[in-house]
Amino acid sequence: MNENQTVGIVLAGGQSRRFGSPKSFAEKDGKSFYQWSIDTLVPVVNSIVLITNRELEKKFIDRGKVAVYTDIEQHSGKGPLAGIYTAMTKKPATWYAVIPTDVPFMDKKVFERLWNDRETGKQAIIPIVNGRLQPLIGYYHVSLKPIIEKLLEADRLNMVALLDEAQVTYVQFEDETPFININRLEDYERYFSTD
Numbered sequence: 001m002n003e004n005q006t007v008g009i010v011l012a013g014g015q016s017r018r019f020g021s022p023k024s025f026a027e028k029d030g031k032s033f034y035q036w037s038i039d040t041l042v043p044v045v046n047s048i049v050l051i052t053n054r055e056l057e058k059k060f061i062d063r064g065k066v067a068v069y070t071d072i073e074q075h076s077g078k079g080p081l082a083g084i085y086t087a088m089t090k091k092p093a094t095w096y097a098v099i100p101t102d103v104p105f106m107d108k109k110v111f112e113r114l115w116n117d118r119e120t121g122k123q124a125i126i127p128i129v130n131g132r133l134q135p136l137i138g139y140y141h142v143s144l145k146p147i148i149e150k151l152l153e154a155d156r157l158n159m160v161a162l163l164d165e166a167q168v169t170y171v172q173f174e175d176e177t178p179f180i181n182i183n184r185l186e187d188y189e190r191y192f193s194t195d
């Protein structure tokens with residue numbers, strides 16, 4: 001067990017139903033969204049894992065030093081909680097910095113601020129952006145692993161269910177830009193249209 005290590009978790013196992021094709025591979029400035037997420041985490045973590053599904057696994061070719069895993073069989077397809085649980089199982093650490101692959105404007109400064117604002121005894125550090133909770137971005141402590149396991153087994157898959165059971169530091173942000181979330185093709189066209 002690496003006691004003081006922070007592992008970055010890139011959540012990349014979604015279905016992208018609203019986007020219509022795997023959005024991890026959409027591009028901003030010629031670089032894929034998942035690579036933007038990796039690059040955001042590099043300065044703030046000790047190592048990075050990318051957690052995906054079996055259909056997409058082979059497509060993550062530019063892995064660099066990033067280890068790629070698929071959601072553990074028992075909980076595959078159960079959403080972000082399954083991804084976080086898988087990372088905690090595959091890569092022991094103290095803290096996990098979580099990022100999805102659909103926030104191409106995310107800035108490492110968000111993670112730096114979250115980390116600087118952490119409070120003793122808390123198990124998660126999560127942003128609230130103009131009143132909106134952003135639970136897919138933030139830090140989760142390894143002590144949450146048994147709670148996540150319990151939620152997965154009960155099929156309680158909402159991230160808020162986890163935060164309800166955790167000791168959380170919430171950090172307020174006003175600038176929404178880093179948190180812009182690309183869910184639909186229309187979102188992509190709005191920010192990246194060339195005409």
Ligand SMILES: Nc1nc2c(ncn2[C@@H]2O[C@H](COP(=O)(O)OP(=O)(O)OP(=O)(O)O)[C@@H](O)[C@H]2O)c(=O)[nH]1
Pocket residue numbers: 011012013014015016017018019051052053071076077078079080082083084099100101102136183
């Ligand atoms: N490892 C893993 N990641 C997931 C899973 N579901 C969603 N994610 C990731 O979590 C982030 C947010 O996903 P969403 O946009 O809520 O879901 P999605 O399935 O990608 O998209 P929709 O099908 O349109 O809801 C993305 O980076 C997804 O790749 C999952 O079951 N396992």
